[in-house]
Amino acid sequence: MIRPIIKIISVTIFILSCCSLLFASDPLANNAGLIAANSRAIDLVWMLLAAFLVFLMQAGFAMVETGFTRAKNAVNIMMKNLMDFSIGTLGYFAIGFALMFGADKLGLFGFSDFFLRAVDPNTVDGSWQLGFLLFQTVFAATAATIVSGAMAERTQFKSYLFYSIFITALIYPIVGHWIWGGGWLSKIGMIDFAGSTVVHSVGGWAALVGASLLGARIGKYDKRGASKPIPGHNIPLASLGVFILWFGWFGFNAGSTTAGTSLSIAAIAVTTNLAAAAGALVSMFVVWKQFGKPDVSMALNGALAGLVAITAGCANVSPLSAIIIGGIAGIFVVFSIEFIDKILKIDDPVGAISVHGVCGAFGTLAVGVFAEAKYGGVDGLLSGGGLSLLKTQFIGVFSVLLWVVATSFIVFFLANKFIGLRVSREEELRGLDIGEHGMESYSGFQIFSNH
Amino acid sequence: MKLVIAMIQPDKLPDVKAELFKSEIHKMTVTNAIGCGQQMGYTEVYRGVQEEVNLIKKVRIEIAVTEPYLEKTIDAIIKGAKTGNIGDGKIFVLELSDCIRIRTGEKGRDAIG
DSSP, X not given: OHHHHHHHHHHHHHHHHHHHHHHOHHXXXXXXXXXXXXXXXXXXXXXXXXXXXXXXXXXXXXXXXXXXXXXXXXXXXXXXHHHHHHHHXXXXXXXXXXXXXXXXXXXXXXXXXXXXXXXXXXXXHHHHHHHHHHHHHHHHHHHHHHHXXXXXXXXXXXXXXXHHHHIIIIIHHHHHHHHTSSOHHHHTTOOOSSOIIXXXXXXXXXXXXXXXXXXXXXXXXXXXXXXXXXXXXXXXXXXXXXXXXXXXXXXXXXXXGOOTTOTTHHHHHHHHHHHHHHHHHHHHHHHHHHHSSOOHHHHHHHHHHHHHHHHHHTTTSOHHHHHHHHHHHHHHHHHHHHIXXXXXXXXXXXXXXXXXXXXXXXXXXXXXXXXXXXXXXXXXXXXXXXXXXHHHHHHHHXXXXXXXXXXXXXXXXXXXXXXXXXXXXXXXXXXXXXXXXXXXXXXXXXXXXXX | OEEEEEEEOGGGHHHHHHHHHHTTXXXXXXXXXXXXXXXXXXXXXXXXXXXXXXXXXXXXXXXXXXXXXXXXXXXXXXXXXXXXXXXXXXXXXXXXOOOBOTTTOOBTHHHHO
16 A cells, blocks of 8 residues: 555656756756856955965065075065065056056057956956956066065165066066967967966066176175175075965966866966975985085075976976976076076076076976976977977067066166166165165164175 | 284275285184274164164274284284275284183293294
C-alpha cells in the first residue's frame, strides 16, 4: 500500500520540477545577470586590493632608500617619497591618465577625458573606471619614486618636485599609452604585462639621466677617481623596504590582470615569487664568490632585480622560466652596479639604475625568449615562436629608452637652469635634512659620518 | 712627550689622515664631538617653532708624540684641515707626563713608538 503512494509522490515531484525548469526562464536570465554583476564586482575588488598593495610599495621604496643612505638625509628621502606620490596622484589624475588611456591619436598618445570628467560614478562602468584610475595611479607613482633613490643626498628638493610633475603627467603616460593604452607598441604585439619597461625602465633611465647630470656625492670618488663606499645608515630599514616591496609586487603583477576572476592570478603570483627568490639567492652567491662574504645589500638588490625582471613576462612564462629569469637578473644586477659605479663613475646610492633600468630591459627582452603560449598565448624563441617576439621586445625597449632619456634630459636640464639641480657643498656636508627642511630625522641622537 | 689634540671639520678627516700618514704618523685616536668657536650656527624649525643650533659637529684627533715628531704632526694636521674659512678648527698641545704600553709594560719614549 505504502510503496505505490511513495512512487506516485516522487513522480509528481519529479514532473513538477521539470515543469518549473521549463517555465522558469526569468530566474535563469536573472541568474546570468547576477553572475555577470558578481564577476565584475570580484574583478573590481581584486583590482582595488592590488592597487592598495602597490600603494604600500611607496613605503617600501622610502625604507630602502633611507636605509641605503646616510642619516643626515633621511628627512629629505621621506619628503621626496611622500611628495612624488602626492604630486603623481594629482598630475596623473589631471593629465596623465588621459594621455595614457584616452582616445588614441596616431598611436602615440591618448587625448580625452582629462580630470576624468566623463566618468559617471553611479554606473558599473564608471565605478570600474575610477578603480582603474587608482590602480594606474599607483603604477605611475612607482615609476616616479624610483628616481629619488639614484638622486639621493644631493638634489635640491624644489628640482625634485619639478621633475616629479613631468614624469607622472607626461613622460610615463606616453610610454604607458604606447604599450598599454592601445598605442603603436601594443599594436605590433609588444608584451609587458605588468610594466618592466612601462614602469621600471622608465624610472631607471630617468634615474640614469638624473644621476649623471647631478654628479657624484662629495667623497664618493677620491682624487684618482677610485670609488669609495658610503655605507647606508640602516640596513634593517632597507631590508624592511625590500620585504614590503616584495609583498606589494604580488599586487603589482597579479593585479595587472585587473580581473579577480582570471585564472592566471595564481600562476602570476607564483612566477613573481620564484623570480624574487632566485634573484636574491643568485645575487648573494655572486657577491659571496666575488668579494668573500654574502652581502645583504646586494642580496636585497638581487631580490628586487628578480622582481623587476619577471614583471614583463609574469603572465607568459612557466614557473621554471621565472626562476631562470630571476636568477639571470640576480647576476646582471651585481655586475651592472659595479659597472655603473666603477667604470661609468655614476653615483647611484641605491642601485636604482641597475635594478630598474637594466633589469627592466632584460626582463622585457626575456619575454621574447621564454614566453610560452600555454601561459600567455604567445610563443617566444625557446618555444618555437622564432625571433619575431624578441625583435618586437627589442624595438619596445629601445624606443622607450630613447624617449625617456631625451625627455628626462630636457626636464633636468630645465630644472638645473631655472632652479638648480644640486645643493651647495656646505649643505651637502651638513645634510639635506638641515639645509632643505630645517630639521633632523634623529633628533637627540648624535649622527656622525666620518666618510 | 706631548699630547696633540686637534678639533677639525668632520669632512676634513680623510685629508688629515692622509697627511699624517705621509709624515709617517700612524697612531691616533679619533672621536666625534660637537662644539663651537667663531662659526655661526644654523636655524632649525620644528612644527612651526624655531631653534638656533650652535653646537656644530666636529672631529677630535688625539696623538701622543715625542719632541722630534711634534712639528711634523702639527704641520700635517694644518695641511690637511686648512680651508681658509672660519671653522677650520684648533690644535692644542699638552704636556704628557707619561705613556705606558699595556701589552708590554714599556714606558716613556719607547711606548709612544
